[in-house]
Amino acid sequence: MTIEQSDHSTELTEHPDRFPNPGLPPHRPRLGDEDPKAAKRSERLVLLLFTVSVLASIAAIVGYFAIPVDPEAGSMGNTHLSTLIIGLGLGLGMLGIGTAAIHWAKSLMNDHDKVEERHEIAGDAQTRSTAIEMFNEGAKDTDIARRPLIKGALGGALALAPLPFLVPLIGNLGGDWDISRFKRTAWAPAANGDRVYLATDPTNRRIKASDVTIGSLFHVMPWNLPEHPDYLDEKAKAVVLLVRVDPQDLKETEERASWSYDGIVAYSKICTHVGCPVALYERETHHLLCPCHQSTFDVTDEAKVVFGPAGRALPQLPIDVDENGYLVAQRDFDEPVGPSFWERER
Incomplete structure (x- = not known):
């Protein structure tokens, strides 16, 4: 908005219909984009986080069987320890997957800005086709095919993460249902x-x-x-x-x-x-x-x-x-x- 002063009076110009597009700021490459060693360190960190998730899930399952809770004992000792180990296993298992996925996305995947023009939401065939293409592009962007260790760690973490939830549940199905x-x-x-x-x-x-x-x-x-x-x-x-x-x-x-x-x-x-x-x-x-x-x-x-x-x-x-x-x-x-x-x- 432009304000012009003349003879102690103020005149406001009309609001423009559109503002010029400022465009995107210059892309700032990450350290891993220019240094292969830095990219390799990021890859190893992602692998480590997925491994932590796998080990935590295994520890929760082992803790469930290794520290049984005896309802006849009348003591909260085993209950507290068993709950602590299972809870830590569940928490670290999920935290490992989440932090690994975030670090993977921020340090290894494409970080170039992309602009999509706003349009009316519609569910026609062309829109669905575009969505599938974007999904395939995202999958390709992960470059998981060239990172078999991360792919294996991700699969192991995702496979084991639900078990600390399911094992205690299944283990108690044969309990007292009176x-x-x-x-x-x-x-x-x-x-x-x-x-x-x-x-x-x-x-x-x-x-x-x-x-x-x-x-x-x-x-x-x-x-x-x-x-x-x-x-x-x-x-x-x-x-x-x-x-x-x-x-x-x-x-x-x-x-x-x-x-x-x-x-x-x-x-x-x-x-x-x-x-x-x-x-x-x-x-x-x-x-x-x-x-x-x-x-x-x-x-x-x-x-x-x-x-x-x-x-x-x-x-x-x-x-x-x-x-x-x-x-x-x-x-x-x-x-x-x-x-x-x-x-x-x-």
């Missing part, structure tokens, strides 16, 4: 009729109703659950959030009127969306929040969903007190905890 385990938790009364006490998690201290003040939140598990032979599996299903509100704020149906005690309510800590731990409590609104996808449940209204993707309320644990004032579970949850599964029954 889904009835999802329909009961450690809150169910013992065979001898002993009551199950509510205890703090993880200190395993029994809780009295007098310990729970209005607005407080307790993370709860069945008392003496750490002594259970399947401690980790059972705890994953039985964790509970215990909250006390003003009894007048509770909106209880007649069926659930006896499930709480003086404003104290207990709900499953496992979100009904995808099973994340619901662990955030907003005292003013009486809302429980799942940090994973922000599903929000109303403690005063039978933990019904008020926001987010969860499709069901949190299962409620019916509670009572014994003669000494300790909180106990009346019975198990009224429905399976956690997200939906294929044979879920309410």
Whole structure:
């Protein structure tokens, strides 16, 4: 735009219809374009990155078999180590392929600027033919035929990279598929009729109703659950959030009127969306929040969903007190905890 000043007045010229095409800047050759040794170093680096991917994928598979996780052991040691090795193998395997592909493209493939005039998008035969030609040109540009080592490393990396995902999945197909385990938790009364006490998690201290003040939140598990032979599996299903509100704020149906005690309510800590731990409590609104996808449940209204993707309320644990004032579970949850599964029954 040109501005012309005359006698303290300003006149604006009209905007041009088109601006001149500035063209492309001069091409700056890379070191590898002029120095064959530099190109060879880049080729060796790409080969090394693909090799790292192959070795990482193999390490993940070996780690899965060499460090088995024993669910009966009740220890997280092997679980942590196995998860660490598999995770590192997966991460390095994918990272090796990605960084090798990027370095290959930036240092060995054609880097000349190309211009394609803008046109209307159309799917006619000529366009498809042009796309195929461009694809073939790109494949030719990789010059993979003259680099058999890179071609072999790429094939090996791509072939092995999915295995750390698939091997654990296939290896677990022969596991325990007894889904009835999802329909009961450690809150169910013992065979001898002993009551199950509510205890703090993880200190395993029994809780009295007098310990729970209005607005407080307790993370709860069945008392003496750490002594259970399947401690980790059972705890994953039985964790509970215990909250006390003003009894007048509770909106209880007649069926659930006896499930709480003086404003104290207990709900499953496992979100009904995808099973994340619901662990955030907003005292003013009486809302429980799942940090994973922000599903929000109303403690005063039978933990019904008020926001987010969860499709069901949190299962409620019916509670009572014994003669000494300790909180106990009346019975198990009224429905399976956690997200939906294929044979879920309410």
